Amino acid sequence: QLTPNFYSRSCPNVLGVVRREVFKALKNEMRMGGSLLRLHFHDCFVNGCDASVMLDGSDGEKFALPNLNSARGFEVVDAIKAALENECNGTVSCADILAIAARDSVLLSGGPTWPVLLGRRDGLVSNQSGANSGLPSPFDSVDQIIAKFNAVGLNTTDVVSLSGGHTIGRARCATFSNRLFNFSGTGADDPTLDQSLAAQLRQVCPASGGDGNATTALDPNSTDVFDNHYFVNLKRNRGVLSSDQALYSSDAGQAETKALVESFAASGPLFKIAFVNSMIRMGNIVPLTGSAGEIRTNCRTINSS
Numbered sequence: 001q002l003t004p005n006f007y008s009r010s011c012p013n014v015l016g017v018v019r020r021e022v023f024k025a026l027k028n029e030m031r032m033g034g035s036l037l038r039l040h041f042h043d044c045f046v047n048g049c050d051a052s053v054m055l056d057g058s059d060g061e062k063f064a065l066p067n068l069n070s071a072r073g074f075e076v077v078d079a080i081k082a083a084l085e086n087e088c089n090g091t092v093s094c095a096d097i098l099a100i101a102a103r104d105s106v107l108l109s110g111g112p113t114w115p116v117l118l119g120r121r122d123g124l125v126s127n128q129s130g131a132n133s134g135l136p137s138p139f140d141s142v143d144q145i146i147a148k149f150n151a152v153g154l155n156t157t158d159v160v161s162l163s164g165g166h167t168i169g170r171a172r173c174a175t176f177s178n179r180l181f182n183f184s185g186t187g188a189d190d191p192t193l194d195q196s197l198a199a200q201l202r203q204v205c206p207a208s209g210g211d212g213n214a215t216t217a218l219d220p221n222s223t224d225v226f227d228n229h230y231f232v233n234l235k236r237n238r239g240v241l242s243s244d245q246a247l248y249s250s251d252a253g254q255a256e257t258k259a260l261v262e263s264f265a266a267s268g269p270l271f272k273i274a275f276v277n278s279m280i281r282m283g284n285i286v287p288l289t290g291s292a293g294e295i296r297t298n299c300r301t302i303n304s305s
């Protein structure tokens with residue numbers, strides 16, 4: 001059972017310390033807000049929110065396809081952890097750090113805030129395979145993505161509201177360039193991709209050669225601001241990932257996701273309320289509590305006994 005007051009006696013400044021470190025990181029690079037939000041998501045979907053994503057080691061989640069050359073922000077988490085070890089050693093879990101840093105990243109990007117529930121403990125294992133099978137892919141259908149959310153206890157509303165996390169951050173060409181050239185062997189672009197955006201994206205991701213790691217904003221024209229513009233984009237066929245656009249355009253019986261996109265596009269406040277609600281639900285995915293797991297000293301390694 002998580003609670004917002006978990007550290008009120010053992011580490012009363014925890015929230016201030018994390019806020020200060022996240023602020024520093026975003027001042028240096030606004031994109032880090034997106035990277036930290038995504039890290040919490042990738043943690044919670046694999047073995048629950050237990051900081052498994054943080055563990056080093058060649059069979060760890062960091063080497064799974066959705067994370068390799070993609071997940072970022074590990075050094076910022078290290079800095080937060082070091083500051084907290086200084087403040088109240090052996091007390092705050094890496095899993096809770098990821099949850100607070102995600103909340104602060106959203107707030108400092110102009111989004112909503114909420115009381116973060118705390119008291120998670122850190123897990124002892126991290127496997128590539130769990131991340132490969134549990135994390136949604138940008139090439140998944142809406143039905144496949146819903147199934148992966150259902151598998152961790154989240155619903156279709158959570159799929160759409162949390163996809164709104166793509167209102168900030170960036171994506172590499174490798175994750176969407178299949179939409180730009182000879183889409184699914186049709187000889188043309190993805191028909192659900194706006195032509196002028198397609199032309200823009202082809203500048204970033206040229207057909208041949210170029211830098212496969214080049215990136216573009218997931219929410220063109222509102223990159224660093226946590227707003228509902230992402231949903232407005234979807235209504236204009238301006239979603240960057242195929243999995244984004246499919247929430248609105250999929251003809252595979254997804255009237256429900258389309259209706260949710262419509263309502264979040266129409267109302268920023270409605271989106272923000274739904275996002276907060278879903279973030280709390282995501283942060284509750286099978287947390288280790290009580291004496292399960294441990295409080296890591298270094299987020300990258302389990303404690304030696």
Ligand code: HEM
Pocket residue numbers: 031033034035036037038041069070071072136137138139145159162163165166168169170171172173175218241243
């Ligand atoms: C619904 C299924 C989802 C899919 C298929 C998906 C896929 C992706 C992909 C492919 C990228 C780009 C990665 C790269 O370029 O290497 C990305 C980035 C991102 N995702 Fe998602 N994502 C999903 C859900 C979420 C959720 C639930 C959140 C958080 C609430 C989230 C937050 C982000 C953020 C903030 C970025 C940008 C990260 C950065 O700039 O470092 N995504 N996502």
Ligand SMILES: [Ca+2]
Pocket residue numbers: 042043044045046047048049050051052053
């Ligand atoms: Ca995890």
Ligand SMILES: [Ca+2]
Pocket residue numbers: 166167168219222223224225226227228229230
């Ligand atoms: Ca935005």
